[in-house]
Amino acid sequence: MSPEQPADAAGKSLFSLQRRERLMEELRAHGAITVRGIAAKLGVSELTIRRDVNILADEGLVSRVHGGATLPSKLDRSAAAGRLAQHSYSIGMVVPSLDYYWPQVISGARAEAEEQNLRILVRGSAYDAADNRRQVQALLDTQNIDGLIVAPDMTGDQGQELLRWLNALPIPVVLAERRSPIEIPAHRLEWVATDHAFGAGMAVRHLWQEGHRRIGCLTDSSSPTSPHVVRGWQQALAALKIPLEGSVYEDSAKQENGERATHFDHVLELCRNAGTTAMLVHSDTQAVAFVQHCVDKGLKVPGDIAIVGYDDEVAYLAEPAISAVRPPKQYVGKVAVQLMAARLAEGRMRPVHRIELNPELILRESSVGAPQAPATGMVEVPQ
Amino acid sequence: MSPEQPADAAGKSLFSLQRRERLMEELRAHGAITVRGIAAKLGVSELTIRRDVNILADEGLVSRVHGGATLPSKLDRSAAAGRLAQHSYSIGMVVPSLDYYWPQVISGARAEAEEQNLRILVRGSAYDAADNRRQVQALLDTQNIDGLIVAPDMTGDQGQELLRWLNALPIPVVLAERRSPIEIPAHRLEWVATDHAFGAGMAVRHLWQEGHRRIGCLTDSSSPTSPHVVRGWQQALAALKIPLEGSVYEDSAKQENGERATHFDHVLELCRNAGTTAMLVHSDTQAVAFVQHCVDKGLKVPGDIAIVGYDDEVAYLAEPAISAVRPPKQYVGKVAVQLMAARLAEGRMRPVHRIELNPELILRESSVGAPQAPATGMVEVPQ
DNA sequence: TCAGAAACATTCACAGTCGAACATTGAGGC
DNA sequence: GCCTCAATGTTCGACTGTGAATGTTTCTGA
Numbered sequence: 172m173s174p175e176q177p178a179d180a181a182g183k184s185l186f187s188l189q190r191r192e193r194l195m196e197e198l199r200a201h202g203a204i205t206v207r208g209i210a211a212k213l214g215v216s217e218l219t220i221r222r223d224v225n226i227l228a229d230e231g232l233v234s235r236v237h238g239g240a241t242l243p244s245k246l247d248r249s250a251a252a253g254r255l256a257q258h259s260y261s262i263g264m265v266v267p268s269l270d271y272y273w274p275q276v277i278s279g280a281r282a283e284a285e286e287q288n289l290r291i292l293v294r295g296s297a298y299d300a301a302d303n304r305r306q307v308q309a310l311l312d313t314q315n316i317d318g319l320i321v322a323p324d325m326t327g328d329q330g331q332e333l334l335r336w337l338n339a340l341p342i343p344v345v346l347a348e349r350r351s352p353i354e355i356p357a358h359r360l361e362w363v364a365t366d367h368a369f370g371a372g373m374a375v376r377h378l379w380q381e382g383h384r385r386i387g388c389l390t391d392s393s394s395p396t397s398p399h400v401v402r403g404w405q406q407a408l409a410a411l412k413i414p415l416e417g418s419v420y421e422d423s424a425k426q427e428n429g430e431r432a433t434h435f436d437h438v439l440e441l442c443r444n445a446g447t448t449a450m451l452v453h454s455d456t457q458a459v460a461f462v463q464h465c466v467d468k469g470l471k472v473p474g475d476i477a478i479v480g481y482d483d484e485v486a487y488l489a490e491p492a493i494s495a496v497r498p499p500k501q502y503v504g505k506v507a508v509q510l511m512a513a514r515l516a517e518g519r520m521r522p523v524h525r526i527e528l529n530p531e532l533i534l535r536e537s538s539v540g541a542p543q544a545p546a547t548g549m550v551e552v553p554q
Numbered sequence: 555m556s557p558e559q560p561a562d563a564a565g566k567s568l569f570s571l572q573r574r575e576r577l578m579e580e581l582r583a584h585g586a587i588t589v590r591g592i593a594a595k596l597g598v599s600e601l602t603i604r605r606d607v608n609i610l611a612d613e614g615l616v617s618r619v620h621g622g623a624t625l626p627s628k629l630d631r632s633a634a635a636g637r638l639a640q641h642s643y644s645i646g647m648v649v650p651s652l653d654y655y656w657p658q659v660i661s662g663a664r665a666e667a668e669e670q671n672l673r674i675l676v677r678g679s680a681y682d683a684a685d686n687r688r689q690v691q692a693l694l695d696t697q698n699i700d701g702l703i704v705a706p707d708m709t710g711d712q713g714q715e716l717l718r719w720l721n722a723l724p725i726p727v728v729l730a731e732r733r734s735p736i737e738i739p740a741h742r743l744e745w746v747a748t749d750h751a752f753g754a755g756m757a758v759r760h761l762w763q764e765g766h767r768r769i770g771c772l773t774d775s776s777s778p779t780s781p782h783v784v785r786g787w788q789q790a791l792a793a794l795k796i797p798l799e800g801s802v803y804e805d806s807a808k809q810e811n812g813e814r815a816t817h818f819d820h821v822l823e824l825c826r827n828a829g830t831t832a833m834l835v836h837s838d839t840q841a842v843a844f845v846q847h848c849v850d851k852g853l854k855v856p857g858d859i860a861i862v863g864y865d866d867e868v869a870y871l872a873e874p875a876i877s878a879v880r881p882p883k884q885y886v887g888k889v890a891v892q893l894m895a896a897r898l899a900e901g902r903m904r905p906v907h908r909i910e911l912n913p914e915l916i917l918r919e920s921s922v923g924a925p926q927a928p929a930t931g932m933v934e935v936p937q
Numbered sequence: 938t939c940a941g942a943a944a945c946a947t948t949c950a951c952a953g954t955c956g957a958a959c960a961t962t963g964a965g966g967c
Numbered sequence: 968g969c970c971t972c973a974a975t976g977t978t979c980g981a982c983t984g985t986g987a988a989t990g991t992t993t994c995t996g997a
Contacts, residue, residue, distance in 0.1 A: 187974070203572055206954080216976050221955070236569040237983060238954065246574050246615075353789060356759070358752075358912065366908070369741075376739065406736060499905035506907070522882035522911040524889070525749070529741065529906035570984070589944075599986050604945070620993060621944060938997100945992065955982070962975075967968100 190215065191223050198233060198242060199518060205239040260317035260515050261290040262508065263310035265303060267322055269295040271484060272500060276347060280320065280504030287512040300329040304336065318511045322347045325395065331355055343514040347507045349395065361514070363506040363526040365498035367396050370530035371403030374451050374479040374496050377532055379411055381540055383449035383477060387419030389438060389461065390453040400453045400481055419447045423457055435464040448476060449538070455480030459489040462537060478537040491536035498530040568596065574606050581616060581625060582664035583657035585676070588622040643700040643898050644673040645891065646693035648686060650705055652678040654867060655883060659730060663703065663887030670895045683712040687719065701894045705730045708778065714738055726897040730890045732778070744897070746889040746909040748881035750779050753913035754786030757834050757862040757879050760915055762794050764923055766832035766860060770802030772821060772844065773836040783836045783864055802830045806840055818847040831859060838863030842872045845920060861920040874919035881913040
């Protein structure tokens with residue numbers, strides 16, 4: 172044998188550290204290794220491997236066994252086993268907004284990260300695939316990121332391409348408030364998202380229980396949340412046997428500020444014609460403006476028209492205060508970090524997790540007729 | 555066989571630590587083991603197993619009994635037992651089978667419960683809503699249950715009624731391998747389930763990559779898993795632009811034992827007529843029988859027909875060994891317990907979680923192209 | 938209660954593995 | 968060049984894990 176560095180099967184020289192890395196790799200791949208097998212594979216003597224195993228075992232990275240080593244096992248009670256090396260990780264987080272909705276998600280993520288002893292680096296981005304990618308790339312380039320939590324724009328070809336790119340990244344990726352669509356098998360992407368359809372359904376059922384029989388929906392198609400809200404609204408109508416035909420359904424996304432009042436008038440006109448007495452209004456900034464508009468026009472809320480908002484960011488500020496579906500934003504961040512921490516700890520043996528969280532319905536004045544006992548499962552919050 | 559490391563059923567060498575780990579796993583899955591059974595399963599002498607049991611018993615991890623071992627019991631007052639921290643909560647677990655699929659789910663749940671210091675009480679039930687309810691009721695009556703993990707039968711009115719009842723129970727309930735349907739708003743029920751549709755799709759895409767252009771599906775509609783598998787198969791066909799019309803799709807549930815051969819012949823006939831060269835066979839007991847039948851009829855697997863099974867319980871036993879989609883059964887149990895532990899710790903402020911896990915595809919001989927002869931001029935090196 | 942069967946403990950033999958002591962090699966500093 | 972040091976290899980006696988044989992204990996059912 173050559174007197175230089177030892178060689179592995181491919182003929183490449185290895186330093187001891189690389190060798191131990193290789194050893195861990197084999198170990199992770201097979202769950203166990205034999206000293207003999209690895210020695211042959213790496214082209215070094217068995218004694219060398221044994222020494223490596225001892226070193227790794229001292230650090231608690233493997234469990235020593237007669238003839239080889241296994242992944243650390245609870246059954247192994249040697250000195251070093253027990254407390255895994257607290258190698259702390261850094262997680263990048265890219266969110267599409269730093270002033271609406273996402274601050275709470277970030278706050279939940281930060282709290283959990285502290286708990287799990289992780290570092291989080293947050294970057295804001297635009298609602299736009301190209302910028303998402305730029306921000307992620309910046310994190311990858313400048314920081315030493317071990318994992319990525321991201322809420323990308325998924326619309327259009329660019330969005331799809333972005334997803335594919337994320338799926339192929341060498342680090343684990345968790346989507347927040349986004350789901351990878353079935354069409355592209357982004358099989359490595361995990362996600363945690365609020366079940367907005369459920370939230371919308373909950374709002375509709377609540378309005379039904381309040382006696383409303385015609386329930387419309389005013390949505391904001393510029394938000395990624397919108398399709399889910401609309402779907403939930405439609406499903407709930409179907410379940411309650413309310414015909415979709417004739418139910419007011421409007422999109423306020425394209426309205427300029429100046430034209431908003433005009434559009435609201437148009438919506439109210441539709442409601443009057445269709446006999447609609449309740450509206451689910453997506454994005455509660457919209458809801459606030461809409462309630463304001465109704466009050467200005469002399470309509471009683473909830474007397475003439477009941478309103479439920481969506482997101483519960485500013486709904487309590489309106490006069491009257493608006494009932495709203497509240498997504499568990501803190502938990503979205505928290506669970507995303509939990510997913511990431513578990514993934515980083517357990518590696519690829521862990522199956523891909525995809526988590527939906529249910530929002531809750533916060534009842535305020537805008538939808539509750541006479542003060543009633545809250546329906547089961549729904550929370551009444553004063554203020 | 556060589557006098558070196560012993561072998562388990564799959565022929566893989568095991569170190570003593572791994573063997574004990576396996577032993578604990580079996581123990582968690584079944585609650586008890588026999589020395590003889592485990593020795594046969596792991597391919598070692600009974601003496602060795604006894605020694606393992608002694609070691610584990612010294613650690614207090616098992617209770618020794620004549621003929622085998624059980625999970626640590628309070629009744630066992632040997633030296634090592636006894637100082638287990640008192641269980642904070644007790645969780646009831648009702649599963650529809652104790653010999654197929656579910657033992658591994660239970661094993662994962664037990665392992666996690668141990669970790670979280672919870673007590674788990676497992677009861678088997680029938681695939682039948684009335685019996686499910688009886689078993690749950692029995693747990694509620696006789697034990698002091700703080701939470702319930704259950705895989706109920708959800709078919710028919712009885713199933714729906716059962717779900718409603720579960721939803722109204724005063725303790726938290728987590729469904730395992732079941733989803734609450736949107737129709738009944740069982741908004742308190744959390745669940746963890748394998749994404750079987752994804753698994754089926756993975757199998758279809760694999761077969762496509764192996765060159766198959768007509769891919770059929772043989773399902774077992776008596777299993778609650780069946781609809782999801784079929785849905786995944788259909789979606790994957792659609793994505794690959796394989797027409798659903800003319801694709802072989804058969805249900806083997808209603809076949810009596812005697813008629814199974816006839817039905818298989820019928821399926822093969824259909825395959826021949828439709829030009830189908832690959833089948834996804836749900837429940838891999840079915841797959842094993844089907845492969846056996848094909849081989850008996852002189853068909854080459856995978857040469858004439860490629861097979862992928864579903865569940866990966868016994869697929870490796872067939873000759874040739876069958877590729878199979880493997881649901882993360884251990885993790886289903888594990889995650890269910892995690893959900894329950896978090897719920898018990900955090901109370902109702904925690905949003906309802908609903909988790910899907912991706913299965914993995916285990917490739918074996920039945921679907922992977924036959925090994926090809928080396929190109930001319932190349933020398934095949936023995937060993 | 939007792940007999941027979943099954944499970945268990947003990948002993949021994951052996952193959953394989955381990956690690957201490959010492960030898961060898963190569964890199965880097967002077 | 969020479970020295971030192973760290974990494975690796977070789978040898979060989981000690982140790983460990985396993986299984987067969989054999990005797991002892993425990994369980995079970997009549």
